[in-house]
Amino acid sequence: MTLNKRYTRNFKNNISFYICVCILTILVVILYLDFDAAAVKMNDSLDIFRERFCVEDAQFSVLNEIDDEEIKRLEEKYDILLEKQRYIDYIIEDGNYELRILSVPKKINLYVLSTGDVEKDAPCISVEKGKILLNEGLATGNEIKDGDIIRVDDNEFEFISSFERPDYLFPIKEVTDTYALKAEFGVGLVSDEDFERLADKAKESNKLKEYYVIKYNSDNKNEVRKEINDKFHMLSYLKADTNTRVGTPKREITQTSNLMNVAIIVLVIFISVIIAAVIGRRIKGDRRQIGILIALGYKKKALSRHYAVYGLVSGLAGTLLGVILAFILSDKLIGFLFFKIEPIPTGYNISLVNVVLSVLFPTFVYTFSVYRSARKVMKSDVITMISGRSGRKGTSKLRMEKSSLKASTKYKLRQIIGKPGRSIIVVLGLGIGGMLYSFCLTAIDSMDSYVKHTVDQIGTFNYEYFLKNPELGKPNDGNAILGVSYEVKGREDIMMLLGIDSPDMINFTDPDGNKLDFEKDRFYITSMASLAFDKEKGDTITIVDPITLDEYSITVTDIVKNDSQAAIYCFRENAAEILGFDTGLTGGELPYNVIMSEKALDIDEAKLMKTISKQSLADQINEVKIGMENVTGAIDVFAIIICVAVVYMMVNVLITESTPSVSMLKVLGYRNKEINSIVLNVYHLLVPIALVLSLLLGFFSVKAVFAINVSEYKTYLETLIYPLSILKMSVLIIASYVLSLFLLRGKAGKVDLVESLKDNRE
Amino acid sequence: MFINLKNAKKYYGKGESEVRALDGASLELEEGGVYVILGPSGSGKSTLLNMLGGLDSLDDGVLEIGGAKVSGMKDKELVEYRRSDVGFVFQFYNLIPDLTVKENIQVVSDITDKSLSIDEVMEAVDIKKYENHFPSELSGGQQQRVSIARALIKNPKILLCDELTGALDSKSARLVLKFIEEVNKKFHTTIIIITHNEAIAGMADRIIRIKDGQVSSNKENPQKMKADELSL
Numbered sequence: 001m002t003l004n005k006r007y008t009r010n011f012k013n014n015i016s017f018y019i020c021v022c023i024l025t026i027l028v029v030i031l032y033l034d035f036d037a038a039a040v041k042m043n044d045s046l047d048i049f050r051e052r053f054c055v056e057d058a059q060f061s062v063l064n065e066i067d068d069e070e071i072k073r074l075e076e077k078y079d080i081l082l083e084k085q086r087y088i089d090y091i092i093e094d095g096n097y098e099l100r101i102l103s104v105p106k107k108i109n110l111y112v113l114s115t116g117d118v119e120k121d122a123p124c125i126s127v128e129k130g131k132i133l134l135n136e137g138l139a140t141g142n143e144i145k146d147g148d149i150i151r152v153d154d155n156e157f158e159f160i161s162s163f164e165r166p167d168y169l170f171p172i173k174e175v176t177d178t179y180a181l182k183a184e185f186g187v188g189l190v191s192d193e194d195f196e197r198l199a200d201k202a203k204e205s206n207k208l209k210e211y212y213v214i215k216y217n218s219d220n221k222n223e224v225r226k227e228i229n230d231k232f233h234m235l236s237y238l239k240a241d242t243n244t245r246v247g248t249p250k251r252e253i254t255q256t257s258n259l260m261n262v263a264i265i266v267l268v269i270f271i272s273v274i275i276a277a278v279i280g281r282r283i284k285g286d287r288r289q290i291g292i293l294i295a296l297g298y299k300k301k302a303l304s305r306h307y308a309v310y311g312l313v314s315g316l317a318g319t320l321l322g323v324i325l326a327f328i329l330s331d332k333l334i335g336f337l338f339f340k341i342e343p344i345p346t347g348y349n350i351s352l353v354n355v356v357l358s359v360l361f362p363t364f365v366y367t368f369s370v371y372r373s374a375r376k377v378m379k380s381d382v383i384t385m386i387s388g389r390s391g392r393k394g395t396s397k398l399r400m401e402k403s404s405l406k407a408s409t410k411y412k413l414r415q416i417i418g419k420p421g422r423s424i425i426v427v428l429g430l431g432i433g434g435m436l437y438s439f440c441l442t443a444i445d446s447m448d449s450y451v452k453h454t455v456d457q458i459g460t461f462n463y464e465y466f467l468k469n470p471e472l473g474k475p476n477d478g479n480a481i482l483g484v485s486y487e488v489k490g491r492e493d494i495m496m497l498l499g500i501d502s503p504d505m506i507n508f509t510d511p512d513g514n515k516l517d518f519e520k521d522r523f524y525i526t527s528m529a530s531l532a533f534d535k536e537k538g539d540t541i542t543i544v545d546p547i548t549l550d551e552y553s554i555t556v557t558d559i560v561k562n563d564s565q566a567a568i569y570c571f572r573e574n575a576a577e578i579l580g581f582d583t584g585l586t587g588g589e590l591p592y593n594v595i596m597s598e599k600a601l602d603i604d605e606a607k608l609m610k611t612i613s614k615q616s617l618a619d620q621i622n623e624v625k626i627g628m629e630n631v632t633g634a635i636d637v638f639a640i641i642i643c644v645a646v647v648y649m650m651v652n653v654l655i656t657e658s659t660p661s662v663s664m665l666k667v668l669g670y671r672n673k674e675i676n677s678i679v680l681n682v683y684h685l686l687v688p689i690a691l692v693l694s695l696l697l698g699f700f701s702v703k704a705v706f707a708i709n710v711s712e713y714k715t716y717l718e719t720l721i722y723p724l725s726i727l728k729m730s731v732l733i734i735a736s737y738v739l740s741l742f743l744l745r746g747k748a749g750k751v752d753l754v755e756s757l758k759d760n761r762e
Numbered sequence: 763m764f765i766n767l768k769n770a771k772k773y774y775g776k777g778e779s780e781v782r783a784l785d786g787a788s789l790e791l792e793e794g795g796v797y798v799i800l801g802p803s804g805s806g807k808s809t810l811l812n813m814l815g816g817l818d819s820l821d822d823g824v825l826e827i828g829g830a831k832v833s834g835m836k837d838k839e840l841v842e843y844r845r846s847d848v849g850f851v852f853q854f855y856n857l858i859p860d861l862t863v864k865e866n867i868q869v870v871s872d873i874t875d876k877s878l879s880i881d882e883v884m885e886a887v888d889i890k891k892y893e894n895h896f897p898s899e900l901s902g903g904q905q906q907r908v909s910i911a912r913a914l915i916k917n918p919k920i921l922l923c924d925e926l927t928g929a930l931d932s933k934s935a936r937l938v939l940k941f942i943e944e945v946n947k948k949f950h951t952t953i954i955i956i957t958h959n960e961a962i963a964g965m966a967d968r969i970i971r972i973k974d975g976q977v978s979s980n981k982e983n984p985q986k987m988k989a990d991e992l993s994l
Contacts, residue, residue, distance in 0.1 A: 319835060400860060401894045407865040414860040659859045667817065667868050669845025671838075746815075753817055 001292070003306055006395075010310065014282075017652050018314055020645045021366075025318025026325060027641055029358045031613045032334040033326035036264045037354045039257035042338060045346045046169075046253055049118040053110040054081065055166035056213035057221075057240050063233035066212065070231075078224045081215035083107045086195075087187075088202040088209070089173075095142045098173065099134075100187045103195050105165070107211045111189065114162035114345050124163070129191040132157035135171055136188025136344050144528055149480040150188070157190060162632035167213075169342045174610050175238065175523040178715050180340065182497070182569065184330035186610045216464065222549065230404065232561070237546040242487065242494045249341045255708060256337060271642070272362045274425050276369030279314060281422075283307050285656055286388025289533050290377055290491065291385025304374045310355060311370035315363030323355055336634060340624070375703060395603045408678045415654065415682045422650055426683050434694025434733045435701065436474045437639040440632040441725035442702040446717045447625035450563075454718060455618045458562050460592050461505040461596045466609045470591035478597030479505055481483070486543035488533055489551060495529055496567040497543065499575025505596050508570070511561045523554040524569040526562035531710045533566070541568070552578050563716040564617050621715065636732065643736035647683070655679055655747050666753040679742045687737055691730055698729075709712040763826075764793035765814070765920075766954060770833075772809050772975075783809035784820070791968070793828070793919075796946050796953045798963040801972035805955045808924065810972065813849050815922045815956060816840040845873060848915030849941050849951075853925035855905040857897040857912070863895040867912050874916035886948070887941050888912045903934025910941055914949065914960035917941030921945065925954040927962065931994040939965060939989040964992050 011018055070080045086103040110123030114136045132150050139162045140311045173185045202208040240246040293303055399642055400410050400419055416423045474480045482499035503518045511527050535541055535556055542553045572590045581591055658679055665675050703719040710716050773783040783806045791797055801807040812818040825833040854925045857866050871877040885892040887907040897905055913921055925936035946953050964987040971979040
């Protein structure tokens with residue numbers, strides 16, 4: 001059909017507009033395919049990894065060792081898998097990081113090489129002598145390459161590959177840690193022979209740690225736990241669900257999947273609809289030609305189909321390019337999305353269904369929108385269409401009779417109010433683009449504030465030393481604390497019960513800053529625990545002893561301001577009572593197993609289970625902040641593309657729709673600069689609105705994410721954004737806005753002042 | 763002479779499809795007169811108007827208006843020329859739909875330093891009572907009066923009218939022409955009207971006929987009539 005020759009001409013004449021449409025479509029497809037599909041894929045891969053590589057159901061420590069014979073007996077009796085696992089921590093001075101050498105697992109928590117595939121490869125159970133494997137985060141973070149020599153306590157090992165274990169996908173040193181410092185701590189595997197050699201030496205300095213991991217096959221957990229406790233005296237018991245190392249990857253991936261499912265789909269729909277609306281509007285500008293073609297005898301259906309091709313071609317071009325780029329960028333974007341946890345070795349094939357959907361959905365929306373616009377235009381009678389009188393609706397009748405504003409300002413106001421669809425798209429385009437940036441800035445500022453201020457608000461102490469075995473009385477230095485981990489009934493969470501003598505190293509104030517009285521037989525929970533477990537003053541919390549499974553209910557007396565730890569404070573005496581400690585046998589002396597101190601103490605390594613420093617809490621948040629700062633560059637690019645493309649498209653539409661006015665202004669003697677200042681600057685008034693919108697969207701999105709993360713990371717971050725960041729965000733949005741106007745500065749100048757007058761009939 | 767056009771040429775297209783819109787047209791007109799240019803479609807009268815108004819430039823020939831050489835002006839100079847010296851009235855009014863009557867006039871007043879009083883001009887063309895109306899709320903005749911007011915506000919040396927009554931009924935057309943007549947008297951503005959309508963030629967000081975891109979006749983009108991007397 002001769003009419004089809006118009007396609008090439010139209011695309012050529014409006015090339016910059018269609019490039020804009022393509023860029024936004026590509027962005028939409030990449031976001032959908034890579035982020036959404038990656039989240040789903042990661043979820044599936046993690047489940048497969050955990051099942052095929054036999055992740056633990058729980059881990060525990062005992063006072064009396066369980067020998068191999070006993071292990072075999074228990075396995076047979078209860079249909080379980082039980083394995084003793086060991087590790088030794090080393091400071092690697094060559095690389096300035098801490099390395100935990102794990103014994104190679106044979107039954108539970110098996111490993112896979114990073115070059116392998118958790119869905120295809122068999123689990124590994126051995127390592128070659130003299131070689132060492134490291135988790136990928138540590139190797140990458142320290143730029144360790146194949147063949148590098150790692151010196152561990154005077155032994156040299158050759159690094160041959162990275163590996164992952166399902167129980168160390170979130171490689172934190174202590175289960176109480178919040179975030180993984182990947183470059184500073186990691187895990188390694190050496191051969192059994194090498195490990196035994198290291199273990200022999202480590203035993204002398206009490207650096208060898210032992211624990212048991214268990215995998216249940218039947219619903220007999222409580223029976224197993226009871227027998228083990230009765231026979232071997234359980235010291236600790238940690239379910240996989242409450243073990244941050246095991247539980248976090250699952251929760252992280254689930255949360256991201258949920259976020260992706262909502263955020264990406266909303267973004268995809270939003271951008272698709274914007275583009276569809278914009279292409280549709282352009283068709284309305286063709287109403288006279290449509291009228292002429294109908295007058296010549298063309299059928300409305302045939303013309304609608306002709307115009308629908310504009311949407312079809314734009315959709316197909318953008319989506320197909322998007323699919324290609326999505327495949328190319330998938331690995332990088334997946335790493336970007338799940339930077340907090342270790343990568344799961346598997347192939348990230350984008351599913352065919354998603355590819356088809358990502359092509360069909362935008363293409364359909366664009367095509368349908370253009371088809372609908374063409375049909376709508378054709379509803380006018382032919383004479384009206386040919387005369388150009390149709391489609392004049394939307395001119396604002398805002399008279400502003402008494403206003404002393406300039407005519408050009410009134411014109412801008414009427415353009416904004418009279419064409420609300422156009423204005424809303426501009427505000428949303430700038431708002432959503434800006435939101436991506438303000439989200440990052442708000443998150444970074446909140447973390448920065450936490451690192452600099454919040455962590456210090458907990459109190460004056462700097463160290464908490466956890467002892468392997470309780471001691472009686474009071475330590476020579478520091479404050480005595482009886483600290484025990486309890487499960488919270490009805491929740492897959494643990495909380496510390498801290499029995500203290502006085503709160504002198506703790507900032508014992510309520511969330512409003514009022515000093516609280518510390519009284520006997522009263523229980524105070526931290527503001528973090530209050531948020532994580534949704535408990536207020538006067539509420540009851542039931543805690544469960546993870547070893548004996550005994551339950552205790554306590555009533556919350558008050559909330560203590562502490563956004564970093566989920567804990568219950570009470571008198572040491574009360575904690576001992578709950579623990580079932582009989583003071584009659586110790587001459588009234590109370591036990592303690594934690595020493596809280598403002599200064600570092602020299603405690604015998606043999607007695608020490610772990611040390612938590614206040615600085616480490618800050619360091620972990622700081623690590624996430626740095627990670628976030630690193631990805632902000634990529635977010636900026638997305639934000640700028642969305643802002644520039646949306647404004648470019650809308651101002652382009654504005655100029656096209658205002659061609660008769662622009663032409664008339666030229667005839668009247670307006671200079672191009674003056675015309676630009678009227679036509680291009682119409683949306684100036686909307687920029688501050690978009691700024692506020694993006695600021696609010698970003699701020700409240702971060703607040704929501706932090707609220708979701710409260711139960712996950714046991715850290716509550718106060719949401720805030722610094723004035724400097726608001727300034728940065730404003731500069732980015734304004735710069736994007738100005739850039740799109742700059743790109744369009746010649747557009748008004750190209751309007752033909754003679755030709756367009758011929759079409760201007762009121 | 764106020765307007766001096768010598769051997770003006772303007773060709774569009776090339777080869778066989780070349781159109782000689784102006785092909786050696788020459789014309790001399792005095793300041794302050796009412797001139798009507800007549801000619802069939804394709805004769806080159808609109809092209810001539812575009813040249814006089816600085817909307818387009820000649821390929822060859824000379825055009826001087828009020829002593830200024832318009833031919834050879836660069837785009838920027840043409841903008842300045844249109845801005846200060848020329849007023850346009852078009853067949854389809856070409857008002858800006860998002861501006862009220864007053865604002866359509868004000869938008870020109872804003873860019874000229876010799877602006878007349880907006881209220882006076884509106885009163886002169888009898889549209890003061892519609893000052894806060896939008897173009898779409900007015901009849902064709904009323905819109906054309908706004909268009910005249912907009913052209914007059916900058917007190918142009920020359921007022922170019924392209925088929926200014928072409929879209930109006932005879933009653934409205936007469937009224938509009940009456941205003942044109944009054945404008946000429948009151949402001950001593952040189953008025954050039956391009957039209958198909960021979961009857962309008964009755965109000966001209968001189969009648970110019972164009973054919974095949976050339977001025978075929980330029981004669982004084984011995985029986986000049988008032989707009990009221992025209993049989994439209």
